[in-house]
Amino acid sequence: MSDDVSLDVRLxxxxxxxxxxxxxxxxxxxxxxxxxxHLAAARAAAKAMDPRNVQRKPVFVIAPVATQAxxxxxTPLIDLLHPVLDPRRPPxxxxxxxxxxxxVMIGVKGADRPDTLRGVGLWHAELDxxxxxxxxxxxxxxxxxxxxxxxxxxxxxxxxxRNHFYDLWIEAGGEGxxxxxxxxxxxxxxxxxxLEWGAFHYTSLDNPFLDPAEIENARRTMSTSSFRxxxxxxxxxxxxxxxxxxxxxxSAEEPKDAAGKVVPGDWYVTxxxxxxxxxQKAVGYRxxxxxxxxxxxxxxxxxxxxxVRDLYLGRWGVEETARxxxxxxxxCRTMNLGIEKGALYQAVAPYLKAEAAKRKPPIMxxxxxxxxxxxxxxxxxxxxxxxxxxHGKIIFRPSAEMKEVKDQFLNFPSALVHDDAPDALxxxxxxxxxxxxxxxxxxxxxNYWEPADSLVGL
Numbered sequence: 001m002s003d004d005v006s007l008d009v010r011l012x013x014x015x016x017x018x019x020x021x022x023x024x025x026x027x028x029x030x031x032x033x034x035x036x037x038h039l040a041a042a043r044a045a046a047k048a049m050d051p052r053n054v055q056r057k058p059v060f061v062i063a064p065v066a067t068q069a070x071x072x073x074x075t076p077l078i079d080l081l082h083p084v085l086d087p088r089r090p091p092x093x094x095x096x097x098x099x100x101x102x103x104v105m106i107g108v109k110g111a112d113r114p115d116t117l118r119g120v121g122l123w124h125a126e127l128d129x130x131x132x133x134x135x136x137x138x139x140x141x142x143x144x145x146x147x148x149x150x151x152x153x154x155x156x157x158x159x160x161x162r163n164h165f166y167d168l169w170i171e172a173g174g175e176g177x178x179x180x181x182x183x184x185x186x187x188x189x190x191x192x193x194x195l196e197w198g199a200f201h202y203t204s205l206d207n208p209f210l211d212p213a214e215i216e217n218a219r220r221t222m223s224t225s226s227f228r229x230x231x232x233x234x235x236x237x238x239x240x241x242x243x244x245x246x247x248x249x250x251s252a253e254e255p256k257d258a259a260g261k262v263v264p265g266d267w268y269v270t271x272x273x274x275x276x277x278x279x280q281k282a283v284g285y286r287x288x289x290x291x292x293x294x295x296x297x298x299x300x301x302x303x304x305x306x307x308v309r310d311l312y313l314g315r316w317g318v319e320e321t322a323r324x325x326x327x328x329x330x331x332c333r334t335m336n337l338g339i340e341k342g343a344l345y346q347a348v349a350p351y352l353k354a355e356a357a358k359r360k361p362p363i364m365x366x367x368x369x370x371x372x373x374x375x376x377x378x379x380x381x382x383x384x385x386x387x388x389x390x391h392g393k394i395i396f397r398p399s400a401e402m403k404e405v406k407d408q409f410l411n412f413p414s415a416l417v418h419d420d421a422p423d424a425l426x427x428x429x430x431x432x433x434x435x436x437x438x439x440x441x442x443x444x445x446x447n448y449w450e451p452a453d454s455l456v457g458l
Contacts, residue, residue: 007049007080009042011035014206018154019043023198027172028156029165031204031231033214036156040126041076043154047124048104049084056103057123057149062142064132066110070096072128073108081106111137122151129157131165138168159235160379166235174199204231221393223386242382243409243422247389250396254299255307265301267334270370270427271325272420273344276318293321294424297328300432306394311405311421322351329356330363338431341369370427377423378413384426394425 011019015035018028030036048059063069089099096108109116111133122145157165204215219227228234254262274291297310329337339345356363388394411417
């Protein structure tokens, strides 16, 4: 390959500071839409073209899941490296391999398939959203693979509490949220070697191509802790005071506007199922320990507030559960019904169909399958409900179940208290918006967001 070949990579100043770091291992904690993915792709491309890699060791870009890695990196890397691709060896999409004319291979990999990461020495590795990977991916697989040629690595991600990403960031000198390698302190007070470790911290607003109005819109709809974590890149623990007493707002009737008219909106019903056979077999204290099925009946008003008319909780058999779901749908005359997919839904589905057919007139049920979206319960419920409740966007109708509902919220997350009500209510966001995280998808570091300059801030 000719020495004068260059790639057109554009970085904003904060990205450039990380890109130019002399540290062997670089930690970056940054907010959504900072441009982490574009930075990682640019750095991987530069490392793959490094003439010092005389042994032609591979460069890996690793995301938590293989499909995610392909979605985020495959096309951008192909486009970026097009001038230097090896014409004799076309990219292998199935394996996630991109071959360059200089003999170096870039692997686009998932941490969920660790066997594809083993057995090869590496020149460089990019670990995207390291907080969502198991720590062993670095400790037992990637780090040893860099040893023989003293390879380099970059860690990027948005904080997810104080897990192994936080621990490694602190070890790299990240205490104090400084910007740049070699100026922070380790947890024991010692200064890290600036040539070995570097730690960077940036918020979403450090991307000059991001409209501040987008961040302000997120701040108004998200809880304070979620906003600080996702956009200010704060290492929030997310475990204490998830929901507060003062966030509960009540209205016995449908909310009205200033003219005294009922605010229009659409009705939604979501269901978080629990076991059926177990309910019928268990008695006494053992039955009390079982989860409950929760049915949420919510009107989403045109002004974006939610009026939670009902949150039913109970341990019912499969036929009783089906009857109560159909009752809820019939009571608000909605076609918006969502139920968590899986074995429990498969069990109740025929009873739902039979129960709906018995009504006069028969009820048409169009069930939308809901999922956990590969997110932890704390994250999923927090995203959907914390911000709305903190900003007064969720209003509850007082009911017989309200005491238990409130107790579940105020003790969330606790292994000693059920969380069926928050779970069912969080599904409303997914049913209404397609996915809980759909509203914020354009704020993530994915390549389906395109600024004015498609090479900056992806």
